[in-house]
Amino acid sequence: xKLENNLRKCRFEHDEMTQQELANAVGVTRLTIHSVETGxxxxxxxxxxxxxxFFRKRVEEIFYINDExxxxxxxx
Amino acid sequence: xxxSIRFLLILSILLLCLTAGNTAMLMHMKAVLQMNLxxxxxxxxxxxxxxxxxxxxxxxxxxxIGSHLRKDSQENILRSASxxxxxxxxxLLLVDVVMLQEIGKEALIVGDTMGEWNIVFFxxxxxxxxSLILLIYCLTVxxxxxxxxxxxxxxxxxxxxxxxxxxxxxxxxxxxxxIFFLLSFQIPDGYAVGLRFLAAxxxxxxxxxxxxxxxxxxxKEKPVEWYDEKQFQDISHAALMILxxxxxxxxxxxxxxxxxxxxxxLSLFFPVYLFLVLLSFSGTTLYLNKKA
Numbered sequence: 330x331k332l333e334n335n336l337r338k339c340r341f342e343h344d345e346m347t348q349q350e351l352a353n354a355v356g357v358t359r360l361t362i363h364s365v366e367t368g369x370x371x372x373x374x375x376x377x378x379x380x381x382x383f384f385r386k387r388v389e390e391i392f393y394i395n396d397e398x399x400x401x402x403x404x405x
Numbered sequence: 406x407x408x409s410i411r412f413l414l415i416l417s418i419l420l421l422c423l424t425a426g427n428t429a430m431l432m433h434m435k436a437v438l439q440m441n442l443x444x445x446x447x448x449x450x451x452x453x454x455x456x457x458x459x460x461x462x463x464x465x466x467x468x469x470i471g472s473h474l475r476k477d478s479q480e481n482i483l484r485s486a487s488x489x490x491x492x493x494x495x496x497l498l499l500v501d502v503v504m505l506q507e508i509g510k511e512a513l514i515v516g517d518t519m520g521e522w523n524i525v526f527f528x529x530x531x532x533x534x535x536s537l538i539l540l541i542y543c544l545t546v547x548x549x550x551x552x553x554x555x556x557x558x559x560x561x562x563x564x565x566x567x568x569x570x571x572x573x574x575x576x577x578x579x580x581x582x583x584i585f586f587l588l589s590f591q592i593p594d595g596y597a598v599g600l601r602f603l604a605a606x607x608x609x610x611x612x613x614x615x616x617x618x619x620x621x622x623x624x625k626e627k628p629v630e631w632y633d634e635k636q637f638q639d640i641s642h643a644a645l646m647i648l649x650x651x652x653x654x655x656x657x658x659x660x661x662x663x664x665x666x667x668x669x670x671l672s673l674f675f676p677v678y679l680f681l682v683l684l685s686f687s688g689t690t691l692y693l694n695k696k697a
Contacts, residue, residue, distance in 0.1 A: 357633045357634065357635070358562070358563040358566075358633045358635070358636065359563065360563055360635065360694060360695075361633050361634065361635040361636075364635055369696070370635050370638070372634070373634050376634060
């Protein structure tokens, strides 16, 4: 079971914003955004909510669970 | 920032020239003393003036490098090395003064000053190493400056966090190297204990200063905001790693000691343990933080 995300896609849809810009907007470092995007770091609920609020989307539209049985959440 | 880099570049070249000039002057003075001749006062004043200027350059350099941490959000290993060697080299300048005073006293009674001269020349090698690191840092940072002009300023810094850990790794490596370097000399036991303790304190100073700077930058933040959540996870994992390594390491050491396989020199054990812990903690934190 793995948490995956559409963060990269969301950033590009949002005027091709950079990782640093998103990091500044949600109050974390660029490395954290990079780690979340690559799936190497699972964000806290607070950070996931902050990111979702920033993109004006629901959390499930950005983050979803990918397991062997299938995808749970909002994979686009 | 471009101006401060140019200023630092000039300082590093000046420091290199001063150190080289001082080394040449001291080699000449050593030769004169070995021939039992007297040294002109102006030469002694010149060496003193050079040392004062070198000390001043060290102080200005560390302030300028520190100011770069605020302006440049990109991490730079040469900047961390410059901080460590600047502090270390500055303290060795103080040792130079003490050693030269000792040489002066010994020269009056025609005593042996070979040991003192060796220390002075070793110190000057460290001063030259520092000026070279500073020079290379100034030359390489121009490129990263050009890149950072197009990148955004980071609100939540990672440069200070990474720099403190890089300083920790470099401090620990230099510390361990220096402690084992001291072992190659035949130093009487009474002096060796004090020397190792003093060396450990001086070598740990850059790390303490870096941590102090980091704390100063966090003054206005609440403790929960000191770390970014990934940074917090990384240091927590690093702390767990240290706990495991310490328990296993100490267990093995205790086993070997109680079976009489090794003898423990406590004056050596403590600084080595301190530097190993610092190396493992900073190294693991850096590795985990950069792994992503």
